Amino acid sequence: MPFRVLGPDDPALAALEDACRAHPEWETSLTIVPWAEYRDTLMQTLTAPTAPYEAVFVPGHVWVPELADAGLLAPLDPLFDRLPQLVDSYRPDDILPPLARESRFAGAQYMLPFFSDGHLVFFRPDEAIPDPGEGVPLIGPTEIARLAARAHRPPTCYGLALKAHPSEILLDWLPYLWAEGGDVLDEDGRPAFAGPAGVRALEAYCALRPYCPPDTDQFGNGEIAAWLQHGRVGVAASWGGQAAAIMLAPHAAGAAAYRVGTYPQPWNGTWGIAVPANLPPAVQEGVLAVLLQAAGPETDRAVTRAAGSPVRRSSYTPAELERYPWLRAQYEMVHRARTLPVHPRVGAFLGALYAAVHDAFTGKARPGEALARAEAQVRGVLAEG
Template identity: 25%
Template sequence: MFRKAIIASVILATTPMVNASELVIAGRDSSYGEAMEFIVSEYNKLQPETKVTLVKRPSKGLYESLVLSMREQTGNYDVILMDDTWSTEFLTNKWLAPLSKAVEDKDFVQATFDIGRYPDVKGSAYAMPMVGNVAMFAWNRAEFAKYGLSQPTSWTDVLNSAKKISESSDTNGVVFRGVKGNPIVTGFLPILWGYGADVVDQDGHSTLNSPAAKKALDTFLAMKQYAPKGVDVYNADEVRESLQKGTTAMAIEVWPAWVPNLDNAEVSNVVGDIELMAPPAEVGAPAPMLGIWQLAVPADSDNKQAAESFIKFATSSAIQKALALDYGMPPTRNSVYFDKDVVSKYRWYPQQAKALASGKARPRIHNWAEVESILGDYLQLAMMGQMSAEQALEQAHARIDRIVKS
């Protein structure tokens, strides 16, 4: 009741009155869908004359639906939910409408808001961050204690601890997503960045031929022997399962949505044992990977003003707090991360806020999907031992440079 009152007052303060209109929102299904449904119903309490239709797309289909619809300028959608790795492509194609100055807000974790600017961090905002996903590193404190190990601070530490644990017990040292394509790339990026290397530079040219990248890949490949058998085809399911069962002691890449189940006794054998932290760095400071879900207005929408007011509402602190508490959506606002109720429910949130603040986005290039896919192909070959680390990086480097030029 109290929360609702707060929400109501925030909206009154932040929302300009808009005339009756109809909004169509392209969102995602499952927990995102439920969260969006909640936003819509709250919004309707304040703007009863605006009819809001929520279209829940499957997560493996939202991208395709959005591209086709915006390309044909159907005007089907007024608000879209998008992954930050898509936005550069959408913006390059001029498919999104700029938002007004009124959306600027210092309360957002800087890194999550800047990811919505175009053409660079000084540009104007085209999207607002709704969900502040950031990839965390997980380690099982109880397992570590058994062997007198302490919290890993570098990837070499991770490798050594994994070795120790695997060799002295049935527990696997470390797990990651090894399946071909996007998963193996996001499994590898924390290590690559931890060594101070990157996939491409600002112009989209490959930098995979650097010595640091080679070292990172060597470390990544060395981890396979301390990972569960078959990690080459592991995806989110298998990674989560082996953490929850307690059969693996560390995970390179854990997303906030996976975390609540670790402490849920009904589906976890490791309640209270798993610690989360920003991924370790080998050189310099850690650079946790951002996975921001943003809200934006397509350029072909006929209701841009109403759409913007909806986006502002959906990312307001009152709504974010409710989403975090009731739907486990990681916020993008500092005020929510350090809110007393929120922290008492999610013990790892302070760590997560830290990770988010120092977060790094995947390369902001319009053909990231293609670059990622090429890297994923070669990482798999190296992982399977069908190619040496050096060869894999060299060939990926050459192919990425070729598509940049064309």
């Protein structure tokens, strides 16, 4: 039977599309939905009487706990038991361990990792950055501010661009929160972002705005990529999954203008392919049989070329590290990265935190006030859970 895969508008999915096109016998096609519409389309799929798509892309630790806890995703382990040869050829041990962990919740696996989106920092070469030798430059918030001030020559070149769109700003801010010793939730699952560390981090983040283009509060992936491609910004953070577009685009400044590092504590989210629970078991097994073949090592190397953020050890060979100028930083980022709390209610309260950070950044509220308001909302959501 034909299989349909639902995914967001991300360059990495071109690798899966090409693999399916090269194997018509799989009878598998992709439906790509704009990011702004993706969550709604996904939830309609997972809550329908029978899912209209046989596989869906989900962002690991961000949504898997919520969706798995609600019984909306099929655990894959029982299906793996019925497909042992395909599992062996898929080579699950080749998946980088930090990314493999994101595919699991409460002891069960719910997705096949496909690409990651974690923080890489693109910056103009500067002798003031300590030379890491064979290592990867680690660019903390203090270095961001210094590099931005050094490069700021508007309108020819702005010192910094921040991915501060209302739908992006929280993740852009997290490395600043962690650098101050703050976190989203503490070890007891209580809000931990509105204390002195969180306020300091948000004040420091807001203080960077004078180095940015005036409309940086509306910048998402596309805008950050464009400013880097044209060499019009001194330093900017974007996702590893955008690195190929930034560094390899025809006529782009790319590798000639920038080096690539990461934060000491970057954020990373791993996108993978999951199977809806609201499908017959035979259909679940059939689509997983295709996905195990489609998401193998060859496709992962294609993810590097299409997006920049492969998930397998075998994609980080010395030859690949030499070929792609961001790949060492991507590997370092994966092993340094932190995540959002693995909690079924995270998806229900993140909106309040996004809004608070954006309100502070745009001057609608003071950082302490904005975070205190978000803290009250988050406590309410957690109490309902």
